[in-house]
Amino acid sequence: MLIETNDKGYCRYRIPGLIPLPDGKLLACCECRDGDSDWARIDIRVSEIDPASGARSERLLVHAPGQTLNNPTLIADGNAVHLLYCENYRRAFYMRGSADGRTWGDAVEITEAFGGVKRFFSVLAIGPGHGICTKAGRLIVPVWLAYNRTDPQAHHPSFIATLYSDDGGGRWQAGETIDSPALKDPSECNIAELPDGRFLLMIRNENPEHIRFASISGSGVSGWSSPFPLPALPDPICQGSLAIHKNRLLFVNCKHRTHRKNLTLSVSGDLFQTLKAVPVDSEGGYSDIAVTGDTAYILYEQGGRGLCLGRIDL
Numbered sequence: 001m002l003i004e005t006n007d008k009g010y011c012r013y014r015i016p017g018l019i020p021l022p023d024g025k026l027l028a029c030c031e032c033r034d035g036d037s038d039w040a041r042i043d044i045r046v047s048e049i050d051p052a053s054g055a056r057s058e059r060l061l062v063h064a065p066g067q068t069l070n071n072p073t074l075i076a077d078g079n080a081v082h083l084l085y086c087e088n089y090r091r092a093f094y095m096r097g098s099a100d101g102r103t104w105g106d107a108v109e110i111t112e113a114f115g116g117v118k119r120f121f122s123v124l125a126i127g128p129g130h131g132i133c134t135k136a137g138r139l140i141v142p143v144w145l146a147y148n149r150t151d152p153q154a155h156h157p158s159f160i161a162t163l164y165s166d167d168g169g170g171r172w173q174a175g176e177t178i179d180s181p182a183l184k185d186p187s188e189c190n191i192a193e194l195p196d197g198r199f200l201l202m203i204r205n206e207n208p209e210h211i212r213f214a215s216i217s218g219s220g221v222s223g224w225s226s227p228f229p230l231p232a233l234p235d236p237i238c239q240g241s242l243a244i245h246k247n248r249l250l251f252v253n254c255k256h257r258t259h260r261k262n263l264t265l266s267v268s269g270d271l272f273q274t275l276k277a278v279p280v281d282s283e284g285g286y287s288d289i290a291v292t293g294d295t296a297y298i299l300y301e302q303g304g305r306g307l308c309l310g311r312i313d314l
Contacts, residue, residue, distance in 0.1 A: 001054040003299065004030065005306040010043075011035050013307050015128050015239075016299040018288040019076040026051055026290055027059070027081060027101040028299055029072040030307060039153065044072045044085050048101060051297055054309055059101050073127030073141050082169050084110075084131070084141055089123045089153070096169050113163055114145075116174030121145035122152045126163065127188070129241050129288040132220075134193050139165040140220045142189035142201060143174075160186045160203065164221050175221030178203075182227050183213060190242035191220060192249065200271070202242050202251060203227060210235055210257040214271070230272045236260055241289040245296065245314050252298055254284040263287065263300055265312055280310050 004013040010032040017029040026049040034041040046060035060083075062069055068088050075082040081097040083104075091111045097104040114124055123146035131141030141163050148154035159179035165172045178186065178201075185206040192200050199220035203213040212233040215224045233253065238260050240253035248269050255264040255277065263284030268275040280287075285301030291314070298310040 001309050002302070002305070003028070003049065003054060003056055003307045003309050006304070011040070012304070014301060015071060015286055016288050016301065016307055017072050017074045017127070017129050018290040018297060018299040019074045019081065019130050020290045020292045021048070021076070021081075021101060022078070022099055024051070024292060025049060026292075026297055026299075027074060027076070028056075029074055029083065031070065031072065038070070039068050041066060042069045044069045046072070046074075046083060046097075046101065049309065051292070051295075051309070051311065060095075060097070060104050062095075062107070071126045071128040073129060073131055075131040075133055075139050075141065077133035077137070077139065077168070080168065082131075082139060084126045084163075086124060086126055089125055092124060092126060094169060094172065110163075110172045113172035113174055114143075117145065117161060117177060119147070119159075119177065120149070121147045121159075122149070123155060125187075128239065128286070129190060130290070132191055132193060134220065135197075137166070137168075138220065139169060140191055140199075142191050144187040144189065155187070156185050156206075158185045158187050160189055160201075162191065162201075162221050176224060178215055178224050178227065180227045183207065186213070186227070188239040190240060190251075192242050192244050193220070195244075195247045200242075200249070202240060204235070204237065204239060206237055210237065212240070212251075212253070212272075232272050232275055233266060239286045241287045241298070243289045243291050243296070245291050245294070250289060250291070250296060250314075252280065252287045252289050252300070260285050263298075265289075265296065265298065267314075278312060280312070281308070
């Protein structure tokens with residue numbers, strides 16, 4: 001079902017995020033763009049979605065006059081919801097909301113957290129999509145950083161890391177960076193806590209094979225394994241989304257090597273060495289997945305028409 005069309009004062013709705021709420025509804029975020037460019041004037045919208053009807057109720061609009069707000073990323077921890085985002089790919093901000101996403105505190109700048117990255121970078125970006133709250137209560141979001149010394153707006157070359165908070169969002173810190181010779185320009189990642197307590201990072205990259213890569217850590221912030229390819233997951237250099245359902249990994253991406261189309265849910269119990277592919281849409285783009293009970297909801301870009309919400313019974 002179509003959630004957002006490009007006819008409500010903005011040129012484009014992009015970069016979806018999605019998390020489940022305690023009452024069975026969904027909380028979504030997206031970029032609301034005045035132009036097609038990543039550097040257009042962009043607001044961030046957070047909305048509650050009724051999955052039965054697709055009805056959307058706006059809960060928060062983050063607006064900074066004349067600025068580009070980027071990469072909204074949500075986390076739910078059962079007691080609160082958390083929103084992280086960037087401004088002009090230079091500054092990072094955090095907001096804490098009530099568990100139902102209806103009330104929000106003020107935005108707090110957390111750019112200083114990136115001071116823990118012990119190398120030069122010119123662009124910072126969070127997520128996008130959703131981060132996680134671990135079984136131990138740690139909040140984690142993937143981040144990527146570009147380090148072009150001649151063009152400070154360029155998104156290449158790049159490396160990746162995570163940001164984490166051990167006090168419910170009060171203080172954020174940067175984890176170890178991942179910048180392996182096996183990866184060409186890694187960027188937007190997804191993270192999940194595996195059943196055995198380790199953490200899986202799914203990595204967008206620009207390797208010529210056009211397949212997804214992954215890395216594993218015992219903590220989600222350090223000790224990352226050497227990134228390894230996932231040949232069963234072709235990818236056209238696009239963001240994807242990741243979740244877990246009953247010890248199975250769920251990954252959504254455009255399963256195509258060159259074009260953003262054939263949006264597919266891949267279900268696997270063995271780190272995507274083998275998988276079952278479930279078609280979502282013949283088109284596609286950026287996406288995010290949220291699981292409620294035995295149902296997966298996927299909020300995704302349907303070409304240039306807007307954001308759609310898909311439902312798959314698991």
